[in-house]
Each structure stands twice: as structure tokens, then as C-alpha cells.
Amino acid sequence: MNTLHQSFSVRFTYDVYFSDRLFESTNPTLLDFLQKHHSEGFRKKLLFILDEGVTTAHPELPDQIKTYFSRVSIVDLIPDLIVIPGGEGSKNDPLLVDQLVEAVDRYGIDRHSYVVAVGGGSVLDLVGYVAAISHRGIRHLRIPTTVLSQNDSGIGVKNGVNYRGKKNFLGSFAPPTAVFNDAHFLATLDDRDWRSGMSEAIKVALIKDQAFFVWLEDNAEKLAARDLEAMQYLVHRCAELHLNHIASGDPFEMGSSRPLDFGHWSAHKLEQLTDFEVRHGEAVAIGIALDSVYSQRMGWLSEADTNRILNLERILGFSLFHPALDGDGVLKGLNEFREHLGGRLTIMLLKAIGKGVEVHEMDPNRIREAIGILKENETQPV
Amino acid sequence: MNTLHQSFSVRFTYDVYFSDRLFESTNPTLLDFLQKHHSEGFRKKLLFILDEGVTTAHPELPDQIKTYFSRVSIVDLIPDLIVIPGGEGSKNDPLLVDQLVEAVDRYGIDRHSYVVAVGGGSVLDLVGYVAAISHRGIRHLRIPTTVLSQNDSGIGVKNGVNYRGKKNFLGSFAPPTAVFNDAHFLATLDDRDWRSGMSEAIKVALIKDQAFFVWLEDNAEKLAARDLEAMQYLVHRCAELHLNHIASGDPFEMGSSRPLDFGHWSAHKLEQLTDFEVRHGEAVAIGIALDSVYSQRMGWLSEADTNRILNLERILGFSLFHPALDGDGVLKGLNEFREHLGGRLTIMLLKAIGKGVEVHEMDPNRIREAIGILKENETQPV
Numbered sequence: 001m002n003t004l005h006q007s008f009s010v011r012f013t014y015d016v017y018f019s020d021r022l023f024e025s026t027n028p029t030l031l032d033f034l035q036k037h038h039s040e041g042f043r044k045k046l047l048f049i050l051d052e053g054v055t056t057a058h059p060e061l062p063d064q065i066k067t068y069f070s071r072v073s074i075v076d077l078i079p080d081l082i083v084i085p086g087g088e089g090s091k092n093d094p095l096l097v098d099q100l101v102e103a104v105d106r107y108g109i110d111r112h113s114y115v116v117a118v119g120g121g122s123v124l125d126l127v128g129y130v131a132a133i134s135h136r137g138i139r140h141l142r143i144p145t146t147v148l149s150q151n152d153s154g155i156g157v158k159n160g161v162n163y164r165g166k167k168n169f170l171g172s173f174a175p176p177t178a179v180f181n182d183a184h185f186l187a188t189l190d191d192r193d194w195r196s197g198m199s200e201a202i203k204v205a206l207i208k209d210q211a212f213f214v215w216l217e218d219n220a221e222k223l224a225a226r227d228l229e230a231m232q233y234l235v236h237r238c239a240e241l242h243l244n245h246i247a248s249g250d251p252f253e254m255g256s257s258r259p260l261d262f263g264h265w266s267a268h269k270l271e272q273l274t275d276f277e278v279r280h281g282e283a284v285a286i287g288i289a290l291d292s293v294y295s296q297r298m299g300w301l302s303e304a305d306t307n308r309i310l311n312l313e314r315i316l317g318f319s320l321f322h323p324a325l326d327g328d329g330v331l332k333g334l335n336e337f338r339e340h341l342g343g344r345l346t347i348m349l350l351k352a353i354g355k356g357v358e359v360h361e362m363d364p365n366r367i368r369e370a371i372g373i374l375k376e377n378e379t380q381p382v
Numbered sequence: 383m384n385t386l387h388q389s390f391s392v393r394f395t396y397d398v399y400f401s402d403r404l405f406e407s408t409n410p411t412l413l414d415f416l417q418k419h420h421s422e423g424f425r426k427k428l429l430f431i432l433d434e435g436v437t438t439a440h441p442e443l444p445d446q447i448k449t450y451f452s453r454v455s456i457v458d459l460i461p462d463l464i465v466i467p468g469g470e471g472s473k474n475d476p477l478l479v480d481q482l483v484e485a486v487d488r489y490g491i492d493r494h495s496y497v498v499a500v501g502g503g504s505v506l507d508l509v510g511y512v513a514a515i516s517h518r519g520i521r522h523l524r525i526p527t528t529v530l531s532q533n534d535s536g537i538g539v540k541n542g543v544n545y546r547g548k549k550n551f552l553g554s555f556a557p558p559t560a561v562f563n564d565a566h567f568l569a570t571l572d573d574r575d576w577r578s579g580m581s582e583a584i585k586v587a588l589i590k591d592q593a594f595f596v597w598l599e600d601n602a603e604k605l606a607a608r609d610l611e612a613m614q615y616l617v618h619r620c621a622e623l624h625l626n627h628i629a630s631g632d633p634f635e636m637g638s639s640r641p642l643d644f645g646h647w648s649a650h651k652l653e654q655l656t657d658f659e660v661r662h663g664e665a666v667a668i669g670i671a672l673d674s675v676y677s678q679r680m681g682w683l684s685e686a687d688t689n690r691i692l693n694l695e696r697i698l699g700f701s702l703f704h705p706a707l708d709g710d711g712v713l714k715g716l717n718e719f720r721e722h723l724g725g726r727l728t729i730m731l732l733k734a735i736g737k738g739v740e741v742h743e744m745d746p747n748r749i750r751e752a753i754g755i756l757k758e759n760e761t762q763p764v
Contacts, residue, residue, distance in 0.1 A: 001400035001618050006537075006557070008629040009391040018383035041726035041742075101545065101552070110721060112638075133515065135722075136542065136553045137634070155388075160518065163483065170483065171518045172554060175388070236383050247390040252519070256494075339492060340517075344423035360423075 012251070016155050016179040016239055018232070022143065023064040031072060033178055038074045044113045046141075047078045047103060049127045051086035051119025054145050057188040061118075075114075078107045086123050088276045091161045091168075100130040109138055114177065116141040120193075121149040121280070125171070128159030132174035139177040145185035147197025147231065148281050151238035155179050157251055167268065173252040181239070183232050194226060195317050196281025199263075201238040202312065203288055207262050208241050210354025217308065220315040256341050259356055262348040263287035266325075269333025273324040285318035286325070286374075293370040294362065295350040305353050310377070321378035325371045331364055394633070398537050398561040398621055400614070404525065405446040413454055415560055420456045426495045428523075429460045429485060431509045433468035433501025436527050439570040443500075457496075460489045468505050470658045473543045473550075482512040491520055496559065498523040502575075503531040503662070507553070510541030514556035521559040527567035529579025529613065530663050533620035537561050539633055549650065555634040563621070565614050576608060577699050578663025581645075583620040584694060585670055589644050590623050592736025599690065602697040638723050641738060644730040645669035648707075651715025655706040667700035668707070668756075675752040676744070677732040687735050692759070703760035707753045713746055 019029045038044075048065060055061055062081045069077035082103055090096055109115060115138050117127035124142050131140035144154030160171025186194070198216075205213035215237070216223075222230040245260060267287035270278055278286075292309045295301040313320055324330070338345040344360065351357045401411040420426075430447060437443055444463045451459035464485055466478055491497060497520050499509035506524050513522035526536030542553025568576070580598075587595035597619070598605075604612040627642060640646075649669035652660055660668075674691045677683040695702055706712070720727040726742065733739045 001614060003400065004398040004537075004618075004622055004625055005395070006398065006625045006629060007393070007395040008633050009393045010634055011389070011391045013387070013389040016386040016388065018385065039726075043725045105545065105548065105551065108721065110723070110725070111635075112723075112725065133552050133554060135551065136540065136555055155386075158518065163487065166487065169487065169517065170515050172515060172556075173518055174554075232383060236386075240386055243386055243388045247388060251390050252392055253493075339490065341492070341494075343425045343492070343494065344421075 012157075012175040014175050014178050016181060016243065018181050018183070018236060020183045022180055022182045022184075023061065023068045025068060025071070029180060030068070033180075034072065034075055037177075042112050043076065044074075045076045045078055045107065045109055046114050046116055047107055047109050048081045048116045048118065049100060049123070050081055050083045051123040051145065052083050053086040054119050054185065055083050058185075078109075080107070084123065084126075086120050088122050088162075090122050090126055092165070094161075096126060097130060097161060100127065101134055104130065104134045104138065109134070111135050111138055114139045114141050116143065118143040118145060119149075120144070120146040121153040124149055124154045125158075125160050125168070128174060128176070129161050129171055132159055132172045137174060140174070142176045142179045144179065144181060146189060146193050147186060147235060148193070148200060149197075150181045150186070151197060151235040152200040152242055155181075155239050155242060156246060167272070181235060183228060183235075186231055186235075187228055191226075191317075192279060192282070194231075195224075196279045196285070198223060198234065198316055199281045199285040199288060199313075199318065200242075201234050202309070203262050203284060204238055204241045204245070204260070206288065206292075206309065206350060206353060207259055207348060207356035208245065208354065210352075212237055212241065213308075213312075213353050217312055220312055224316050256344060256346045257358060258341070258346065259348045259358070262350075262356060263291050265337040265347060266290050266330050266333055269330050269336065270322060270324055272333075273329050274322065278322060278324075282318065285313050286320060286322055289313060289320040289374055290325075290367070290370055291347075291349055293373050294366055295357075297366050297369055298349070298363075300357060301350045301352065305350075308353065319378065321371075321374040325374070330371070331367060334362060334364075334367075394539075394557040396557050396560050398563060398625065400563050400565070400618060402565045404562055404564045404566075405443065405450045407450060407453070411562060412450070415562075416454065416457055419559075424494050425458065426456075427458045427460055427489065427491055428496045428498055429489055429491050430463045430498045430500065431482060431505070432463055432465045433505040433527065434465050435468040436501050436567065437465050440567075460491075462489070466505065466508075468502050470504050470544075472504050472508055474547070476543075478508060479512060479543060482509065483516055486512065486516045486520065491516070493517050493520055496521045496523050498525065500525040500527060501531075502526070502528040503535040506531055506536045507541050507550070508543055510556060510558070511543050511553055514541055514554045519556060522556070524558045524561045526561065526563060528571060528575050529568060529617060530575070530582060531579075532563045532568070533579060533617040534582040534624055537563075537621050537624060538628060549654070563617060565610060565617075568613055568617075569610055573608075573699075574661060574664070576613075577606075578661045578667070580605060580616065580698055581663045581667040581670060581695075581700065582624075583616050584691070585644050585666060586620055586623045586627070586642070588670065588674075588691065588732060588735060589641055589730060589738035590627065590736065592734075594619055594623065595690075595694075595735050599694055602694055606698050638726060638728045639740065640723070640728065641730045641740070644732075644738060645673050647719040647729060648672050648712050648715055651712045651718065652704060652706055654715075655711050656704065660704060660706075664700065667695050668702060668704055671695060671702040671756055672707075672749070672752055673729075673731055675755050676748055677739075679748050679752055680731070680745075682739060683732045683734065687732075690735065701760065703753075703756040707756070712753070713749060716744060716746075716749075
């Protein structure tokens, strides 16, 4: 009997809104969104899940949310706002997945209702995973609260939790229904979280947009001094480049090419080697420095451009070396990345600022050389 | 700052192959597929998960599989063929999900390798779920072994497991990489499984294809007498209609319309009320009878057409009534279906053979009346 060929396309659309103090009674952003998506005959519920780190910095938030929705008649807020621990640790705890799935069941959250996550990248990853697997995918709203989640992970299409310490071993590709970036949350970040998300902006500028890199150089001091307006521009432009990349490429990563993973092969390993003491964005900054110096040693990137990259990172306050780079631990990360990609390595490196180049192998000796240079730089006065 | 709009399409393609005795050494189907999808530099692994019901009926199967792949050099068969219990019970056991995820981890099955499921719909649903959540989606091959899975569930895009007795509470939409329908497995099915999958063919014929319904009438005696050639045609045509429906409609069910759920609102409830003693296909046959009689009582479907439907089901050997339909238990299914759809009911009913009609409410008294008619018919000699 003849073979049947199946072929179809699924269109995914979502908006990323930018606002300030989303839950102030006069802020129309969320209300407008809910009205736009309201349909007669459907009674949509909202189940909020909040990052403990956010409610600690903003203890008034749960009451603000309740007050905001007490005036919204077209949806039902589940009054039990669930608060869960944030940070990478939350992705290691299978009981949290169970707790949230149980809440989806208990409160009868159906495929037309919303699970709303407010928090940093880890909480968004965890909640997004629960929303994706419940009822084969519940509508999911994201309110990212860190630089990293507002400009990178929180606006993308991935979710995931760790399994036996393996990062994002369980997860899926599931676009959110909408993302709301609230600048007010950025103001209360600690200095490390303020800084670390900027490495994804450097990354995307380096592989995609030379002009944005120049803007980062021109505004580096402001950004280092916690200028909120400059940060808002950084987040917006980085988010825009990130979204464009997803839409124009391979959104669900069916192939092997992963250009947005520039600087990430060593970063993932460094996080793991330091038991996540080094945060993701900090590790990415080091990974970018390492792959830039490597690109320069291979003769692809000019020394002047390499120095611009390292200088920008230094002005923003990043360390460009970590003792865990000593030894061959991080080199194992290259093999793990190769395995993760299915046996064939594809790594994004640099030809110039704003111009990436994909390679399929890296020379371990040159990597060691690049690590040595970063180590020497770090211990020398600039 | 201005809102960013994200929009992209993802294309999904897969083939459904029809063969007989896939693992005989001379059968090229699987080998051809693997060669077509082979790419230099990638070393793909195959992790097999087998339905215990299948290995009981075909004890030679594991050795056949090993022998088949001992001659295939472009992939690595994981020699540990995992056998799990089949049937609805397997979807109720969260430990099975853990066991399979653990195997994916232990054997290093990456996103370019394959998880291969051989079995009935429940095993395919469970394994498909594990494949979908591992590494954000591993390539997944399905080898359905029942009529129901070869013509309906196994060739579609859904997977799922139960959660606290709630059917498919956890799951996702994840198209397989390929499906291989092996007719040889149909020959060893028990009579109930042989019969029950045919109700999905009646369903799709009734809402989509009058000519196929006439074919079913013309071949009903053959099908009841277990004519394998007739069954192969039924499976192929039903699969074709099912695939066309998915491709032309709303593959990931983002809206509320669920035409392929014709006859299913009561069937799901009947399965639950009888603790799955009534199999899915048997329940669907009763659900089709119920919604056909209801459509007739509403004046949409002629009495002659209604009788043709009931007669076809009787000749194929289906019961058209079950004592669990007495009382209002099954009417609760209507409310649960409404909740499942997010508050607004959409039900497919019939205007004619081959022509469905969507409605947004059903009259409980008319449903009771239709149940009464089915009960009376069942206790009367035909």
C-alpha cells in the first residue's frame, strides 16, 4: 500500500509588551491584553505562580495583583497566588513540578485559561514546562523579572527542568501566549543579576548587529552605574534581535545549528563545575571572552576587535576568568556539547564584531592557549 | 517602548509506511528509512520500547529486531529492548515515565537518535510523551500494532499519560518522525481489539467521506470475519482521512473545534464509568450510535441514514448499549467535555452520512431519549 505523506505548518504568534509597574491600578497593559483575548462564552482563569525572590524584594506584590484583578470582571483570578523558590535550585526539584501540576488540576485550569509566571529565568522555565505538559499545553503568560529573562530566555520558546543534575534534560518548545516585561523589577535586582543578563546582549550584538555593539560600548559606563533607561533600551534591542533570530531560523531546533549558543559551550560547563555558584550570565561573559580570544588565535578576529570585546565586558564589571577554567574540566564541556548535538559539533565563533562563523571543530590546544591568555589578563592590571 | 510582535511557522512532516513483517531480514522498509535519514558525522542510536502484549503474542520479536539491526551498520541498536505493560493501565503509572526517561539518560539518546515504540495506543501515548519531554523532544518512531493505533491515535500528533486517573492530563502535541504500520500484527489481535479500532473508521467516514461509509457497508461481513486484506484497506483509508484532517485543520488544537471527537464525549465518560472495562473503540461505537440517534431525534439526520449506521455497527459486532448509560452518569461527561474545552461546548453531530454539523449545546432530555432508544433496540431482536 502506498506511503502516506503528512505535512503541515503551525503558526505561532505572541507579543512582548514593555511596561513599568504592571500591577498599578492605572496600568492598562494587562487589562488591554485580556480584553483583546476575551471571547464570549469562555470564562478564563488566571493561576499566578510567583518567584520567592520577587515577593521578597516586592512584598506588596501579591496584594497588588489581587487588587488589580478585583476590578477585572472578564477573568477569574485564582486567589491562591503560589510562591515558589527561585534560582537554578527550583529546576532541580521534581516535587515543585508535581506541586504545580496538582494546582492546575485542583483549580481546573483548562486550555483556555492562563498560567502566569512572575520571576527569573528558572521559575519561568519551570512554570513554562508545567504549562506545556498540562492538558497538552495551557496558555502561558510570562512576566520576567530579571535582565536575563527579559532580554533572552523569558521571551523565547523554550522551557525545561533539570533531571538528576542534567540541565534542561526535561522540557519542550512551547511559545508563550504573551510576555510582559516590567522595567520596575529591574531596579531592585542585586548587582550580580543586573549585570549578568547583559552578557546575552553582548552575545547577540557580536553575532548579529555591529551597531548594537557600538551602542553597548557607548553606554557601558551608564549601564555599569545602573542607569535604568539605558538598561531598558538594552533589554528591548536584545529582545528584538533574539525574537528575529528565532523567527528567521529554526525555532524548535530541529537541526544542529545553534547560533545563539555562541559563548555557551564553555559557559554551561563552567556553571556545572562551580555548582552554579557562577551564574549563567557571568559564565556566558567568560564564554564569550574565551571564544573571542580563540577566534583571534585562529586568525579570524582582529586583535583590535578582540580587545574591544574584552574591554566592554570589563567596563560592565564582568570577570573574564574563573579558576575552574584551569585543568581540562571545561574541555569536557565541548564533548558534552557534541553529544548533546547528536555527534556532530556546530559552534558559533566570530569573524568580526557583528559577524559570526560556524565551525565543526575546535582545537583543544588553542582553547588551552586562550584560557591561558584570559588568566594572564585577569591577574595583570588593565 | 513599542511592543514586539513575534510570528513564525514551524513545518512538520512525517511519512506513514505500510508494510508486512517489518523485521523480516528481507524487508527493506526500515532500512530504507534509516538510510534516507542518515547524515555523515551523526551516529544515531535506536532505543526500542515494546508493549508486553505484543511480545506475548510474538515471542520471537525481540530476537528478530536484534537480528535485523545486526546487519544495519549506520545506526546503533541499544541491545536492551525495554518491555513494558500495555493497555490503559500503563498510562496510569508515573513510575513507567520515570523508568523510560532514565533509560533515555542512561543510553545517551540524543535529539538525533530515535526512540522506537512498538505497541498499542497506550504504549505509543506513553512513549511518545517521554520522547517529547526528553531533551525537548527526541526523534520518535512509532510502530502501532492495533487497528485503533494504526488508523487513528498512532498516526496522529498527540501523546499523553493519565494523572490521578484523569485521562491524558499530561501530554503534548509532538508529531512522530515516522510511523510504520505492520499488517502482520493485526492478524494476532484478539477479536475485541480487531473490532474496536473499526469504530474510528466509521466515525471518520460519517463526518468526512460518504463513499468510505458505503465501502464499510459493502465489506462489513468480510471485516467481521477477520479478512486481513479488507482490514488493510480500512486502516489505510481511515489513516489517510485522519492525516488529511489534521493537516487541513488545527493540528495542535489551539481553538475549540474538535471534529474528530464525534461520538467521543460520551465514550470518554463511558470508559471511565466502567473503569476502562469497555475499551476505547467499543465506547466510541456506542458514542457514535448515541449521537446518531440524537441527530435523528433533532431532525437533522434521516431515519434511514440512522438505521444504516446502527446496522453497520451491529454487523461488525459492536454492542450499541451499555448498562452504564442508565442514570445520568454519562450526561456528566458533557459537562466535563465543556470544561475541558474551556467553558464553551463544541460538539460534532450529523446532518447526513459523510456530513457533520457542529453544535454548541445538547439537550439532556433528548440525550436521555436517545439512550432509551438504544437500550430498547439492544434488548429487542433485530
